[in-house]
Amino acid sequence: xxxxxxxxxxxxxxxxxxxxxxxxxxxxxxxxxxxxxxxxxxxxxxxxxxxxxxxxxxxxxxxx
Numbered sequence: 001x002x003x004x005x006x007x008x009x010x011x012x013x014x015x016x017x018x019x020x021x022x023x024x025x026x027x028x029x030x031x032x033x034x035x036x037x038x039x040x041x042x043x044x045x046x047x048x049x050x051x052x053x054x055x056x057x058x059x060x061x062x063x064x
């Protein structure tokens with residue numbers, strides 16, 4: 001039982017440790033690239049943002 005939990009939790013811990021938070025400079029750069037539509041995979045990112053916005057709107061409608 002403990003081995004199973006360890007096998008499930010260990011990869012998650014390693015993934016979290018490997019993630020680096022974005023610096024303020026990187027965040028600004030991403031926003032500028034977004035405004036200029038020059039981000040890598042721009043069409044895919046725009047589609048994902050549209051889906052995110054649609055889900056938020058649907059959630060608001062359900063709460064009413």
